[in-house]
Amino acid sequence: MQQQIEGSQAIAATVALCRPQVVCAYPISPQTHIIEELGAMVKTGRLEHCEYINVDSEMAAMSVAIGASSVGARAFTATASQGLLFMIEAVYNAAGLGLPVVMTLANRAIGAPINIWNDHTDAMAVRDSGWVQIFAETNQEAVDLHIMAFALAEELSVPVMVCVDGFILTHSIERVDIPEQEQVDRMVPPFEPRQVLDPDDPVSIGAMVGPEAFTEVRYLAQVRMHRALDVIPEIAGRNAEVLGRAAGGLLHPYRSEDADIVVVAMGSVLGTIKDVVDDLRETGLRIGVLGISCFRPFPVEQVRAALGAASRIIVVEKAFSIGYGGILSTDIAMALAGRTAPIHTVVAGLGGRPVWAASLRTLFLDATEGRLGDTVFCDLNTDLVEAELERMSRSRQSGPPAENVLRDLANRSGGAR
Amino acid sequence: MLFDVTSAGADAFASRGEKAAFQVRLHGRGGQGTVTGAEMLSVAAFEDGLYAQAFPSFGSERMGAPVEAYCRIGRSVIRTREPVSQPDVIIIQDPTLLGQVNLFGGLRDDGYVLLNSVEKIGDLDLGDEVMGLRHERFLSLPATEIAREHLGRTTPNSSLLGGFAAMTGVVSLEAVNAAIRHRFTGPLGEANVAAAAAAYDYVRHEIQEMEHAATD
Numbered sequence: 001m002q003q004q005i006e007g008s009q010a011i012a013a014t015v016a017l018c019r020p021q022v023v024c025a026y027p028i029s030p031q032t033h034i035i036e037e038l039g040a041m042v043k044t045g046r047l048e049h050c051e052y053i054n055v056d057s058e059m060a061a062m063s064v065a066i067g068a069s070s071v072g073a074r075a076f077t078a079t080a081s082q083g084l085l086f087m088i089e090a091v092y093n094a095a096g097l098g099l100p101v102v103m104t105l106a107n108r109a110i111g112a113p114i115n116i117w118n119d120h121t122d123a124m125a126v127r128d129s130g131w132v133q134i135f136a137e138t139n140q141e142a143v144d145l146h147i148m149a150f151a152l153a154e155e156l157s158v159p160v161m162v163c164v165d166g167f168i169l170t171h172s173i174e175r176v177d178i179p180e181q182e183q184v185d186r187m188v189p190p191f192e193p194r195q196v197l198d199p200d201d202p203v204s205i206g207a208m209v210g211p212e213a214f215t216e217v218r219y220l221a222q223v224r225m226h227r228a229l230d231v232i233p234e235i236a237g238r239n240a241e242v243l244g245r246a247a248g249g250l251l252h253p254y255r256s257e258d259a260d261i262v263v264v265a266m267g268s269v270l271g272t273i274k275d276v277v278d279d280l281r282e283t284g285l286r287i288g289v290l291g292i293s294c295f296r297p298f299p300v301e302q303v304r305a306a307l308g309a310a311s312r313i314i315v316v317e318k319a320f321s322i323g324y325g326g327i328l329s330t331d332i333a334m335a336l337a338g339r340t341a342p343i344h345t346v347v348a349g350l351g352g353r354p355v356w357a358a359s360l361r362t363l364f365l366d367a368t369e370g371r372l373g374d375t376v377f378c379d380l381n382t383d384l385v386e387a388e389l390e391r392m393s394r395s396r397q398s399g400p401p402a403e404n405v406l407r408d409l410a411n412r413s414g415g416a417r
Numbered sequence: 418m419l420f421d422v423t424s425a426g427a428d429a430f431a432s433r434g435e436k437a438a439f440q441v442r443l444h445g446r447g448g449q450g451t452v453t454g455a456e457m458l459s460v461a462a463f464e465d466g467l468y469a470q471a472f473p474s475f476g477s478e479r480m481g482a483p484v485e486a487y488c489r490i491g492r493s494v495i496r497t498r499e500p501v502s503q504p505d506v507i508i509i510q511d512p513t514l515l516g517q518v519n520l521f522g523g524l525r526d527d528g529y530v531l532l533n534s535v536e537k538i539g540d541l542d543l544g545d546e547v548m549g550l551r552h553e554r555f556l557s558l559p560a561t562e563i564a565r566e567h568l569g570r571t572t573p574n575s576s577l578l579g580g581f582a583a584m585t586g587v588v589s590l591e592a593v594n595a596a597i598r599h600r601f602t603g604p605l606g607e608a609n610v611a612a613a614a615a616a617y618d619y620v621r622h623e624i625q626e627m628e629h630a631a632t633d
Contacts, residue, residue, distance in 0.1 A: 004463035006456070168498050173456045173471040175463060271496035354500050 002177050007139040007169045008033030010176045011104060014143045016047045017184040018102075018150045020076040021191075022068035024053040024061045028083040029116050030166035031106035035078050058083040062090035062101070069099040070205050072196040074150065077101065080166055081108035081122045088126060091159075095130030096217075097205055098194070098224065100153030102146070103131075106166040107267065107318075109351040113402040117352020118166040120267065120318040123295070124327050130221050132160040132228055133296040135266040137252065139169055139176050144247030145293075147179070148235050150188045155231055156224050157194045163295075165268040167352065183242050187235070225297045232294055250299040253306050255281060256288030261368060262307055264290045264332055265316040269348065269355050273316065276360045285368060292328065303335040311341050314367050316360070316378075318349045325375045348378035384408055438470075438491035439587050440501045444520050445510035448480045454510065454574040455486035457596045461578060462490040464592035470495045483518045490587055506585060509533060510560075510573050521546045531580050531620075533560040533573050553624045556584055558616055567612035568605070579613030583620035590617050 003010070012034050015023075023042065025035040041047035055061045061077045068075040079087065084105060094101045109115040110122055123133055132152060136142035142164045149160040164170055195205055209217055232250055239247040254274055256262050263273050270291045280287050290306050292299075307313060313336070315329040324330075326345030333343050346363055349355045359379050366372040387408050391398045398404065441458060445451035452473045459471035467490050474485040487501040503523045512534040514520060524530070526549060532538065534557040547555060558580040560573035568575075578593045590613065597609045 002463075004460045004469065165498075168472070171473055172498075173459050173469075174495070175468060268498045272498050275497050356499055356502075357497060 001180075002175060004173060005139075005176050005178075006033065006171065006173050007142060007164065007176075008106075008171070009037055010139050010143050010178060011146060011164065011170075012037035012041065013178050014146045014184075015076055015102075015104075016041050016050075017179065017181055018076075018147060018188050019074065019185075020047075020050055020102075021073040022051050022053060022065070022075045023077065024055050024064040024068070024075070025077045025079065026055055026058045026061050026083060028058070028080050029106075030108060030118070030170045031078045031080045031083070031104065033170065034104055034106070038076075058087040059090060062087040062094060062103075065101045065103075066090060066094050066097065066099055069094070069101050069193075070097070070195070070197050072191065072193045072198075074154075074191045075099075075101050076103070078104035078106065080106040081110050081116075084122045085110065085125060088129075091126050091131065092129045093206075094159045095221070098157040098221070099159060100150075100157055100191075100193075101159040102149045102153050103159065103161050104146070105161050105163045106170045107163050108166040115351040116166075118168050118318070119350045119352070120163070121350075123161070123163045124319045124321075126161070127296060127327070130158070130225065131296065132158055132225065132294070133163055134160065134232075134248075134294050135163045135292065136165075136169060137268060137270045137291060137293075139172065139174055141247070141293075142169060143176055143178060144239060144243065144245075147184055147187050148232070148239060148248040151235050151238075152228060152231055154188075154191050154193075155235075156227055158221075158224055158228065163267065168268045177243075177245075179243055186242050187238060228294070228297050229299055229302075248293065250294045250302050251306055252289075252291035252293055254289040254291065256290055256306065256310070258286055259288030259310060260286045261312045261314065261364065262288050262290050262310040263314045263316060263364065264292060264307075264328065266292045266295060266328065267318065269316060269318065272355055272357050273360060276357050276364065279357075279361065280364060285364075287364060287368075295328070295331075298331050298335070300331075300335045303332065307332070307336060307341075308339075312367060313341055313343045314346055314364065314372070315343060316346045316348050316355075318347075320345070320347045320375075344372045345375045346372075346378050347375065353379065381409075383412070438468075438489040438495050438497075439506070439585075440504045441488040441490070441506040441508060441581075442501050442504040443486045443488070443508045443510065444514055444518070445484050445486075446480075446514070447482045447484050449484075449510050450572055450574050451484045451510060452486045453600070454508070454577065455488045457574060457578060457593075457600055458488045458581065458588070459490070460596035460599055461582075461588040461592040462488075464595040465588050467491065467588075468493060468495050474500065483514060504528060506531065506581070506587075508577055508581060510577065512536075515541070515543065524550075527551075527554075529554040529585055530556070531577060531584055532557045533577060535559045535562060553627050554584065556580070556620060556623055558620060560616060563612050563615050563619070567615065568608045575609040575613045576616035579616035580620045582613075583617040583624070590614065593617075 023038050039052050042052040065075040065077045109119045145162050153160040236248040317326050317328050329345040455471040459469035462469035469490045471488040489495050506529040509532045560576035561571045563576040582590045582593050594610045598606045
């Protein structure tokens with residue numbers, strides 16, 4: 001049913017339709033509304049046959065999810081930012097054990113400096129953990145991807161992380177079509193675990209594996225993950241059939257077929273980018289978009305095919321590898337190995353900085369004229385940066401950089417408020 | 418007639434182009450329901466069959482501190498995720514914000530302001546930024562007093578939404594009522610609906626007075 005609803009509420013309602021049996025989570029912004037709503041649904045009986053387990057940390061949340069999943073329960077949790085880092089050992093374990101836990105990651109920056117706002121640094125921190133990572137562009141897609149996540153996780157026995165831009169999506173109220181129970185049941189059949197801890201038929205899960213077989217177990221994880229590249233389009237097809245709309249999939253190309261320049265990005269910023277691209281198309285520029293919906297496993301061949309005709313590529317990223325540069329850009333470059341199209345990285349939206357259409361438009365036009373650098377920080381306040389660099393060169397004891405930058409900023413805007 | 422209230426909404430969309438959304442910025446203080454106001458406005462737009470997107474300014478909110486929230490309303494899917502920097506409408510829930518924060522930044526020349534105040538706009542010194550606005554698009558509304566009368570409490574949202582419907586025509590009063598009933602059930606919902614209707618009538622009356630003054 002079409003509703004005007006907050007992103008978090010829509011996600012919670014959808015997770016409930018997927019009939020989780022265990023929900024365990026620890027609150028952290030901007031994810032909290034999701035688990036609060038699920039907790040309320042369990043308590044009031046709107047979500048039946050589900051145990052909501054209060055835990056004392058994110059480490060416990062993922063550990064409980066692992067325990068629940070290994071006895072054959074459908075397990076869900078959600079986190080963000082530092083919460084994800086706090087559970088990281090268990091995040092790797094869920095993947096290494098092949099347990100189909102589903103987790104919402106309400107994407108948020110990682111400190112220090114402490115910051116509660118959106119970027120993709122948290123998702124990138126667990127990029128190599130063995131979780132499937134899919135990114136939502138809108139709250140409608142967040143809903144559809146959660147359904148896909150349970151189906152995919154249980155079909156392949158891999159954990160799936162649905163990345164949803166914190167605040168920008170989780171706290172936005174927009175029109176969302178939440179499917180009917182019967183539709184979700186068709187897409188998410190009852191959980192048939194590949195491995196299960198059962199007292200009547202005892203096995204152990206979590207063996208120590210030495211050099212003699214560790215490579216093989218890891219290789220099998222890679223095989224399982226790669227199967228997702230086939231299964232995700234299958235599920236997307238099934239979603240389209242049941243829901244009557246395109247939902248999920250690996251990539252979302254937009255006006256890119258005949259494009260000279262293609263802008264690549266993940267998550268909610270794609271909406272703003274599409275508006276800019278439509279405007280630039282009206283000026284005659286052949287520019288398009290490639291949205292990466294599935295980031296892990298990375299759809300190398302599909303990306304290569306989708307970007308094949310482009311003569312220039314701009315990757316807009318909400319994270320970067322400090323000391324190197326773009327992270328998604330590196331994957332794009334690998335997918336295009338042997339091609340000559342230049343790839344620019346635009347780092348934008350860090351720590352919740354708004355990504356303005358006007359700024360993107362300027363950068364895209366710079367690119368068409370060959371004036372865009374290899375790695376550009378969108379809307380960087382160079383005055384602030386230079387002031388701190390100058391302070392550092394002047395004095396060995398220049399002090400904490402974050403505090404210095406904030407003080408300079410307050411002074412420049414006419415004194416502290 | 419100089420202008421027709423019922424077609425104001427159509428005008429508002431026409432002046433922005435079919436694809437562009439009508440953008441609203443709400444200013445209030447933490448605890449006054451600023452985010453809820455934006456949400457209810459988006460629900461009203463949804464009830465009218467429009468697309469809408471409401472979101473808070475994502476600050477660390479504290480009771481009493483200035484808060485902003487936004488709502489975009491359009492005839493097609495709204496894709497942008499930018500904050501609202503050039504609003505068509507500014508709704509000010511708390512008159513004590515005047516002179517305290519930059520309320521009118523980015524307001525479009527053809528924009529609207531709806532101020533919760535018992536004072537008439539002409540009696541307030543609001544600075545040059547808003548002097549160019551059309552009179553019928555720059556109104557004060559005693560939303561707190563209307564709320565107190567109908568609800569016995571001072572939450573101005575329903576009154577301001579009724580006033581917004583009358584001033585801009587972007588959403589209908591019926592849709593505002595539906596949004597109110599979506600949020601508040603039973604007698605509280607009906608009291609809020611009454612407050613919205615009173616505010617709607619107040620603003621319509623203000624606009625008609627201006628028309629008469631202009632034609633005299």
